[in-house]
Amino acid sequence: MRVLGISGSLRRDSHNTRLLRAAGELVQEHGAEFEAFEGLKAIPPYDEDDDVGEGPGAVARLREAIAGADAILFATPEYNSSVPGVLKNAVDWMSRPAGKSPLRNKPVAVVGASTGMFGAVWAQAELRKVLGATGARVADVELAVGHAHEQLEPSGHPSDPAQREALGDAVGVLLGEPQGLRVAA
Amino acid sequence: MSSQITQQALPTGTWGVDKVHSTVGFAVKYMAGTFQGTFSDFDARLDDGILRGSAEVASVQVKDPNLEAHLQSPEFFDAERFPQLSFKADHADRSDDELTIRGELTLKGHTEPVEIKGHISDPAADPYGGERFGLQLEATVDRTKFGLNWNNPVPSGDPALANDVTIIADLQLAKEA
Numbered sequence: 001m002r003v004l005g006i007s008g009s010l011r012r013d014s015h016n017t018r019l020l021r022a023a024g025e026l027v028q029e030h031g032a033e034f035e036a037f038e039g040l041k042a043i044p045p046y047d048e049d050d051d052v053g054e055g056p057g058a059v060a061r062l063r064e065a066i067a068g069a070d071a072i073l074f075a076t077p078e079y080n081s082s083v084p085g086v087l088k089n090a091v092d093w094m095s096r097p098a099g100k101s102p103l104r105n106k107p108v109a110v111v112g113a114s115t116g117m118f119g120a121v122w123a124q125a126e127l128r129k130v131l132g133a134t135g136a137r138v139a140d141v142e143l144a145v146g147h148a149h150e151q152l153e154p155s156g157h158p159s160d161p162a163q164r165e166a167l168g169d170a171v172g173v174l175l176g177e178p179q180g181l182r183v184a185a
Numbered sequence: 186m187s188s189q190i191t192q193q194a195l196p197t198g199t200w201g202v203d204k205v206h207s208t209v210g211f212a213v214k215y216m217a218g219t220f221q222g223t224f225s226d227f228d229a230r231l232d233d234g235i236l237r238g239s240a241e242v243a244s245v246q247v248k249d250p251n252l253e254a255h256l257q258s259p260e261f262f263d264a265e266r267f268p269q270l271s272f273k274a275d276h277a278d279r280s281d282d283e284l285t286i287r288g289e290l291t292l293k294g295h296t297e298p299v300e301i302k303g304h305i306s307d308p309a310a311d312p313y314g315g316e317r318f319g320l321q322l323e324a325t326v327d328r329t330k331f332g333l334n335w336n337n338p339v340p341s342g343d344p345a346l347a348n349d350v351t352i353i354a355d356l357q358l359a360k361e362a
Contacts, residue, residue: 099254105265132335135258 001032001175004069008076008087008112008123010041015113015148016075016120018156019167023073023111025155026171037065046092059093066094066102071174072136076112078123088130095134104135109174111143111167113152119144141170194277194284195231196308196318200358202229203317207356209240213328214347216339222247222256229356236274236286238354243268260335267293279305286322290352292331299324308360316360325351 005024007017017036024034042058044050054060066072076087095101110127112120121144128138143166145151145158158164210223226244230237242262247253257264274288286301303322311317328334328350336344 098251099257101254104254105259132258132260133255135254135260137259 001030001070002068003027003032003034003071003073003174004065005034005036005073005075006040006087006090007036008040008074008084008127010086014077015115015145015152015156016077018152018154019111019113019145019148019158020073020075020156022152022156022158023075023167023171025157026168027073027175030171030175032175035065035069037062040086040090043086043090043093046089046096051093051096055093062090063094063102066106069106071107071109072103073171073174074108074110074127074131076110076120076123076127078112078114078116078118078120081122083123083127083130087127091127091130091134099135101134101136103131106136107139107174108136109139109141109170111141111145111170113145113148115147115149117146119146119148139170139173141166141173143167143170194279195234195236195305196360197234198231198360199233199362200231200318201361202227203357203359204228207354209238209352209354209356211350211352213350216345220247229354229358231358236277236288237272238356239269239271241269261333263293263332272299274301282306284320284322290324290326290331292326293333295331297326297330299326303354311359317357320354320356320358322354322356323351325349 005020007014007020009016020036024036027034039058039061043062044056050056076083094103108131110124112124114120124142124144132138143163145163151159153159158167208223209227210221212219212221223246224240224244225246227240242264243257245253245256256262270292272288272290274286276287278285282304284303284305288299289296290299301322301324303320306319308316308318327348329348336346339345
């Protein structure tokens with residue numbers, strides 16, 4: 001089993017990227033492979049004129065990474081109450097062509113962290129909605145780490161035991177019971 | 186559950202659907218109007234008093250390929266896991282040409298009882314040396330009972346898509362035996 005992690009934040013010391021790497025450790029503890037996708041920044045703005053063949057190289061690399069994964073874990077921050085443009089743009093690329101998206105029927109889960117109180121909960125909800133529209137099999141799990149600058153340990157693991165457990169649950173659902181994934185409404 | 190349809194309600198013998206001259210689809214209220222779609226790959230059969238029907242989810246046809254893809258996704262029919270919807274009738278009543286059929290609809294792994302209303306025409310000779318009769322059937326079901334829960338609000342906050350969906354079958358059944 002192979003899990004691809006995609007962080008919606010490009011910042012070097014991103015809380016979400018750290019959270020994702022912590023989740024990756026849990027994935028590996030389950031005996032599964034984990035890879036964090038590093039190429040989000042290179043993906044150009046979606047332009048149908050460029051959407052021919054495999055498309056731009058950075059897009060093809062993401063498509064290949066998704067196609068080669070059994071499940072995808074997203075960690076997203078929240079910009080202006082929604083999904084960061086760079087992440088939405090990448091999902092938009094992946095949704096094409098209609099009916100042949102590499103995300104189609106792919107088990108996915110979304111977690112998130114923010115320095116505010118709510119842990120990117122709106123961005124997570126919107127990302128789940130967008131992923132559902134691509135045909136992904138969206139797990140009904142949630143982890144919203146608020147005050148991430150205080151609540152995440154340097155390793156990226158949540159310091160709060162309940163949130164640590166929730167991260168483990170999210171990974172467990174994504175890994176353990178893909179056939180039982182409940183689609184988020 | 187297995188009681189046979191009375192002979193007075195539906196013709197005896199084995200009858201198979203003429204797919205070219207039959208249509209299976211659905212209609213659902215969406216925002217200000219009614220949205221409709223069809224299934225191009227379906228089957229229907231009346232055999233030993235039991236009426237069965239099925240449709241391949243992947244054959245859903247609407248006027249936009251993006252929407253066709255979305256309808257096959259886990260948010261709607263989940264074609265990968267549940268490639269077929271099916272119906273089996275275990276009871277029918279007829280009054281003149283009006284028909285009431287009770288059966289079970291299986292969709293997305295859920296089976297629910299349904300009542301179908303419609304009309305029937307008596308068997309008549311067709312130009313090909315055979316015999317056929319017609320069924321025009323409609324059943325309204327709550328899609329959320331089958332796990333088809335997607336929705337989006339319009340600006341008022343009301344849901345854009347109704348829960349009640351009408352399944353429509355206009356069938357010509359030709360005699361096989």
